[in-house]
Amino acid sequence: MKLEDMSILIVDDEFSVRDSLRRWFKAYGCKVDVAEDATEALKKLQEQTPDIVFIDIKMPGVDGIDLNRRISNIDENIIRVIITAFPSVDSAIQALKEGAYDYITKPIDPAKLDHVIRNAVEKRRLIKETQDLKKKVDELFMPDLIVGESEPMKRVMGLIKEVSQTDVTVMIRGESGTGKEIVACAIHANSARRYFPFIAINCGAYPEGLLESEIFGHEKGAFTGALYRRRGKLELADKGTIFFDEIGTIGSKMQLDLLRVLEAKQFARLGSEKLTTVDFRVISATNEDLEQVVKEGQFREDLYYRLNVFVIFIPPLRERKEDIPLLADYFLKRLAQSMNKKVEGFSEDCMKMLTQYDWPGNVRELKNVIERTLVMAKGDKIDIADLSFPFMPKKEAKLPTEQKELSLEELEKQHIKRVLDLTNGNISHAAKILGIERVTLYNKLKKYNLA
Amino acid sequence: MPSRIYVVPVRPVENEHLKFVQSVIHEIFGLDSAIKDQNLQAKDVCDPFRDQYVASSILQKLNEQPLSKDVAKIIGITDVDIFEPVFEYLFGEAQLDGLCAIVSTFRLHNLLYGLPEDRDLFFDRLYKEIVHELGHTFSLVHCFAPMCVMNPSTYIEQIDSKSREFCTSCRKELDTILTKYR
Numbered sequence: 096m097k098l099e100d101m102s103i104l105i106v107d108d109e110f111s112v113r114d115s116l117r118r119w120f121k122a123y124g125c126k127v128d129v130a131e132d133a134t135e136a137l138k139k140l141q142e143q144t145p146d147i148v149f150i151d152i153k154m155p156g157v158d159g160i161d162l163n164r165r166i167s168n169i170d171e172n173i174i175r176v177i178i179t180a181f182p183s184v185d186s187a188i189q190a191l192k193e194g195a196y197d198y199i200t201k202p203i204d205p206a207k208l209d210h211v212i213r214n215a216v217e218k219r220r221l222i223k224e225t226q227d228l229k230k231k232v233d234e235l236f237m238p239d240l241i242v243g244e245s246e247p248m249k250r251v252m253g254l255i256k257e258v259s260q261t262d263v264t265v266m267i268r269g270e271s272g273t274g275k276e277i278v279a280c281a282i283h284a285n286s287a288r289r290y291f292p293f294i295a296i297n298c299g300a301y302p303e304g305l306l307e308s309e310i311f312g313h314e315k316g317a318f319t320g321a322l323y324r325r326r327g328k329l330e331l332a333d334k335g336t337i338f339f340d341e342i343g344t345i346g347s348k349m350q351l352d353l354l355r356v357l358e359a360k361q362f363a364r365l366g367s368e369k370l371t372t373v374d375f376r377v378i379s380a381t382n383e384d385l386e387q388v389v390k391e392g393q394f395r396e397d398l399y400y401r402l403n404v405f406v407i408f409i410p411p412l413r414e415r416k417e418d419i420p421l422l423a424d425y426f427l428k429r430l431a432q433s434m435n436k437k438v439e440g441f442s443e444d445c446m447k448m449l450t451q452y453d454w455p456g457n458v459r460e461l462k463n464v465i466e467r468t469l470v471m472a473k474g475d476k477i478d479i480a481d482l483s484f485p486f487m488p489k490k491e492a493k494l495p496t497e498q499k500e501l502s503l504e505e506l507e508k509q510h511i512k513r514v515l516d517l518t519n520g521n522i523s524h525a526a527k528i529l530g531i532e533r534v535t536l537y538n539k540l541k542k543y544n545l546a
Numbered sequence: 547m548p549s550r551i552y553v554v555p556v557r558p559v560e561n562e563h564l565k566f567v568q569s570v571i572h573e574i575f576g577l578d579s580a581i582k583d584q585n586l587q588a589k590d591v592c593d594p595f596r597d598q599y600v601a602s603s604i605l606q607k608l609n610e611q612p613l614s615k616d617v618a619k620i621i622g623i624t625d626v627d628i629f630e631p632v633f634e635y636l637f638g639e640a641q642l643d644g645l646c647a648i649v650s651t652f653r654l655h656n657l658l659y660g661l662p663e664d665r666d667l668f669f670d671r672l673y674k675e676i677v678h679e680l681g682h683t684f685s686l687v688h689c690f691a692p693m694c695v696m697n698p699s700t701y702i703e704q705i706d707s708k709s710r711e712f713c714t715s716c717r718k719e720l721d722t723i724l725t726k727y728r
Contacts, residue, residue, distance in 0.1 A: 097690065098688075098690075099687065099688075109631075109632075111602070111630065111631045111632065112631065112632040114602070115602065115630040115631065115632045115633060116632060118639070118641075118642070119633075121642050121687075122640070122642055122682055122687055122688055122698075123687060123688045123698065124687035124688065178632075201632055202596075202629070202631065202632060202633055202634045203632055203633050203634065204633075204634045205633055205634065205635070205636065205700035205701070206700040206701040208633075208700070209698065209700040
C-alpha cells in the first residue's frame with residue numbers, strides 16, 4: 096500500500112487549510128475529500144472509509160478532540176492526525192492519548208508533514224496486512240479441514256466448536272489415520288489462540304532423551320552434541336497450542352516431567368536452572384487403549400487425568416461410510432488441482448467399491464489410494480480399472496468359512512465369479528483386476544461354464 | 547493550438563532566472579516559450595505578519611491573465627519567499643493538470659542555510675523545481691522513484707538528491723501528453 100493508494104479526509108473549518116492540503120495530497124495522486132466541520136465529516140464517514148483523516152482541533156460545534164473520539168468509535172483503524180496551532184498542543188496530546196496517531200502544528204513544516212504522512216501510510220499498511228493475515232488464518236477453519244456429514248462427524252464438529260472457546264485440555268482418541276492432528280488444528284484455529292503458534296510433536300517418533308530436549312529445549316553443552324542453545328516446542332508454543340501426538344508412548348520420566356509442566360506452566364531447558372514461564376493450551380492424542388496402559392502401570396494415572404479432561408473420539412471411517420463419497424470427492428478435487436489433472440469424479444462402480452471397503456488405515460489410507468490412482472489416471476472419470484486398489488472389500492474378499500475344503504479350481508471359479516459381479520460383467524476390467532490376459536479369462540470362463 | 551509555455555515574472559525576480567527557465571522548457575518539454583511581463587508584483591499578495599507571499603494568490607493572478615491562443619502553460623517565477631497559510635513555506639506550487647505554476651527561488655540559495663553561495667547548485671535546484679512544477683501542470687503526480695524529478699521535495703536536501711530527469715514511467719506519460727501540444 097502506497098501513499099497514492101490512500102484516501103484522505105481533511106476536516107478543517109478554514110477554507111485555505113482545506114484547499115492547501117487538498118492540493119498538497121492531490122499532487123501525490125491520493126483520493127482527497129474535505130469537510131468543513133465534524134457534522135459533515137461524520138456524514139462522509141457513513142458513505143466512505145478513508146485511510147487517513149486530518150482533524151483540526153479547533154472547530155465550531157463538535158471540536159477535533161471529540162471528532163477524533165467519534166471516528167475511533169466508528170473504526171479505530173482509521174489513522175487520525177490532529178492539526179493544531181501552538182497554543183493548543185495540550186489538547187493535541189489529549190487526542191494522542193485517545194488514540195490519534197500523530198499531530199502537526201500550524202503552520203505546517205512541509206518536511207514534518209512528509210514524515211507524518213510516510214509513517215501514517217506505513218501504519219495503515221501494517222494494519223491492512225494484519226487484517227489480511229487474520230482473514231487468511233480464519234480461512235483455515237473446519238469446513239475446509241474436516242469433511243463429513245455423518246452423525247458421528249457432526250458430533251465431533253459440535254464438540255470442536257464448544258471446546259475451542261475454552262482453554263480446556265483436550266484428548267483426541269481414534270484409530271490411526273482418522274485425522275487426530277487435523278481435529279487438534281481445527282480446535283486451535285477456532286480458539287482465541289489462533290493467531291499464535293500451533294506446535295505439534297509426535298512423541299512416538301523420538302527416543303526418550305531426544306524427546307526431552309525436543310520438548311524442553313537445551314542449553315549449549317547440556318549434553319554431547321548440544322552445540323547450540325535450542326528452544327523447545329513448549330517455548331515455541333507460547334500463547335498458542337501444543338499438540339502431543341501418540342502421548343501413550345512416552346516413558347515414565349518424561350511423564351513425570353510433563354505432569355510438572357502442565358501443573359506449573361513452568362519449565363527449565365536441559366542444562367539450565369532458570370525457569371521459563373509459558374502460556375499454552377494442551378491437546379494430546381492417542382490410538383492406544385490408554386485406560387489399559389494405565390492399569391498395566393505403564394502410564395501415570397495422575398497424568399492421564401490431567402490430559403483426559405475433555406475427550407473427543409473420532410470414529411473410524413468404516414463406522415461413517417456415508418462420508419466416504421464426500422471425502423473421496425474432496426480429496427480428488429484437491430489433489431487433481433495440485434497435480435494439474437482434469438478429473439471430474441468417480442464412476443458409479445468405483446465409488447461403490449470405495450464405499451464397501453473397510454479402510455483399516457482410515458482417511459489417510461483413502462487419501463493415499465486416491466493420490467496413487469490420480470497419478471495413473473488418464474480419463475476424466477476414475478474407473479475401477481484406474482484404481483490402484485490393493486484390497487478387495489472385506490466381505491467379498493473373505494472366504495466362505497463353511498466351505499473350507501474347496502479345491503483350487505473351485506476357489507478360482509468362485510473368485511472369478513465375484514470379480515465379474517463386481518465389474519458388472521466387464522471382461523477387460525475383471526481381467527485387469529485378476530492380473531491375467533483377456534484371452535486367458537475367456538478360456539477360464541469357458542472352462543468353468545461362467546459365460 | 548496551445549503550444550507555448552509563458553514565463554511570467556512576479557517581481558522581484560532577476561531576468562537571468564527568467565532566461566534560464568526558458569532554456570529548461572526547451573530542453574525538457576521541447577516546447578516554445580516566451581517571457582510575458584504582466585507587471586505582476588509579489589507585494590500585492592504579501593502577508594505582513596509572516597513577511598511571506600501567498601502562493602495560491604499568485605496562482606490566481608497568473609490564471610487571470612488575458613490568454614493568448616497559443617498558451618499551453620504559464621509558469622510564474624519570483625525571488626520572494628512563498629507560502630500557504632497552513633504551511634511554513636513552499637518551493638513552488640502548481641495546479642495539477644491545470645494551467646499555472648509558480649516557483650520561488652528564495653529557498654534555493656545556499657546562503658539561506660548558512661553555507662557559501664553556490665551558483666551552479668542554485669541553478670541545478672531551479673532546473674529541478676521548474677521541471678517538477680510544470681510536470682504537475684501536465685498532470686504528473688509525485689513519483690516515488692528516488693531519482694525521478696517528480697519525487698516530492700519538502701526540504702532542500704531532497705531536491706539535491708534527485709536527478710533532473712523523469713523516470714521511464716513519468717517520461718512515457720509526459721510524452722503521451724505532450725503530443726497534444728506539439
